[in-house]
Amino acid sequence: MLQTVFFRNSFIFLLCVLSCKKQEESQVPYYNTPDFTPYFLSKGEASEKITHKISHFSFKDQDYKTISDKNINGKIHIASFIFTSCGSICPIMVRNLGLVNQKYSSDPDVVLLSFSVTPWIDTSPKLKAFKESHKIKNPNWHFLTGSKGEIYNLARKSYFAEEDLGFTRDSTEFLHTEHIILADRNKKIRGIYNGTLQTDIEQLIRDIAILKKE
Known part of the structure; x- marks a missing residue:
């Protein structure tokens, strides 16, 4: 009798563990609009209901290498918007993104893209x-420069970097945001994080791990 109860309880426990694990693996939502309303969907549902994805882009990185949306095909990527002379939020964001870098620096399927919001100043050499000053050696972390209009448009219309506020702003207004955006292998937005908060970055790292299993 006791043995039967033991096996029954063990079976129930196993079902709970599997159920919790399945729930945990589906906790990274999809985002389709600049108000960042979360949609918890299966991949099949998302392919039909989530129409927004990161659009085409092409910029030069710190090594004069052209980096475009083709470079993130089939890869998970993290987008941030910084400038080298920033003395407020940018150093904190870069330092916190270093945690992501430590975890995935040797993983070619995870790409970090840091777009300069002062590209007329931030040349490739800069x-x-x-x-180099931040001792970043990850070949998959690209610091990008190019046309201001194209970067700002991509940030606001494609990445929703400033949420609703940024989506309606004039493209000439200065872009300065602490938001970091996570996109999956299909270039669909899966997360927005405050880059100045280490707790948000830790959540970002957990979410990347879940996306890698999808």
């Missing part, structure tokens, strides 16, 4: 010096 971005290279910035990357």
